[in-house]
Amino acid sequence: MNPFERLDFYKSNYTKSEKIIYEWIKKNPSTVVKDSIESLAEEISTSKAAIIRFSKKIGYSGFAEFKFELSRYIISGIRENKNENMDISRSITSLYAGYIKQINDFIDLKNIKTIAKTLSNARRVKILGKNRTGLSALQFRYRLTKIGFDAEAITDGILMNQMQESLTKGDVVLIFTTRAEDLQYYELIKNISKNGVTTIVVTCTETKLIKQSNYHILLPSIENASTSSFLDNQTIMFVFIEILLAELAYKVNGNYNHESRKEIISNNSTGLSSQ
Numbered sequence: 001m002n003p004f005e006r007l008d009f010y011k012s013n014y015t016k017s018e019k020i021i022y023e024w025i026k027k028n029p030s031t032v033v034k035d036s037i038e039s040l041a042e043e044i045s046t047s048k049a050a051i052i053r054f055s056k057k058i059g060y061s062g063f064a065e066f067k068f069e070l071s072r073y074i075i076s077g078i079r080e081n082k083n084e085n086m087d088i089s090r091s092i093t094s095l096y097a098g099y100i101k102q103i104n105d106f107i108d109l110k111n112i113k114t115i116a117k118t119l120s121n122a123r124r125v126k127i128l129g130k131n132r133t134g135l136s137a138l139q140f141r142y143r144l145t146k147i148g149f150d151a152e153a154i155t156d157g158i159l160m161n162q163m164q165e166s167l168t169k170g171d172v173v174l175i176f177t178t179r180a181e182d183l184q185y186y187e188l189i190k191n192i193s194k195n196g197v198t199t200i201v202v203t204c205t206e207t208k209l210i211k212q213s214n215y216h217i218l219l220p221s222i223e224n225a226s227t228s229s230f231l232d233n234q235t236i237m238f239v240f241i242e243i244l245l246a247e248l249a250y251k252v253n254g255n256y257n258h259e260s261r262k263e264i265i266s267n268n269s270t271g272l273s274s275q
Helices: 003-009 016-027 029-034 037-044 048-057 063-075 088-106 109-120 131-147 157-166 183-193 208-212 234-252 258-268
Strands: 124-128 152-154 171-177 198-203 215-218
Touching: 003 016, 003 063, 016 029, 016 037, 016 048, 029 037, 029 063, 037 048, 048 063, 088 234, 109 171, 109 198, 109 215, 109 234, 124 131, 131 152, 131 171, 131 234, 152 157, 157 183, 171 183, 183 198, 183 208, 198 208
Parallel strands: 124 152, 124 171, 171 198, 198 215
Antiparallel strands: none
């Protein structure tokens, strides 16, 4: 049996609290495979022990095994049930291609220019990200070295708190966050804004966090593309990084002429929607 069949098979034996866990998992399967057991316990308003017991009740050795099997089943596109011959490679690449093309509909080139100018004029630039979006922060930092631009990527929450006191007017903080749910970012923006620090948020979710920042970029979210696919927004973030990098390279390096800039942006953004 696949994980969803197991969930339903034992349904008649669930306790009241187990039924709550069951209903939550059925509605949010992608979140189960992406979040930690601690986060899930908090979201479901239950305990880690209860989730582990539930996982064992439906036939798994524990939550880790249940999460692994659920992840494997979701990413397969449910071909076990619906279509053994489904081309999973074509399905996933087509979905990503479609969402990458949507980036042009989400972003405003004028906004990109403003953000690039803000970064190029900054005294210091701090790039923040946690967990998976920490990879986006590091990727942007690595790509910036290609154009001789110095910035610091911070992916540890403790360091984020410590660096706040040293930030002043002229500094810029850019935050990568897919769902913009981390309360630390709200408090951070509130604190550093008092010192005149400019904040930029790059996210895939329209939340209050983007309203608190000076500038923001809202990108399409492929994670919500389908309940039957386990896809990640970092690919979307990485493509956006190339778009911003192209504009920033023009601002930082005087040897980029107008035609070069047009060619870079065309290859990284406009060209994505021309196919």
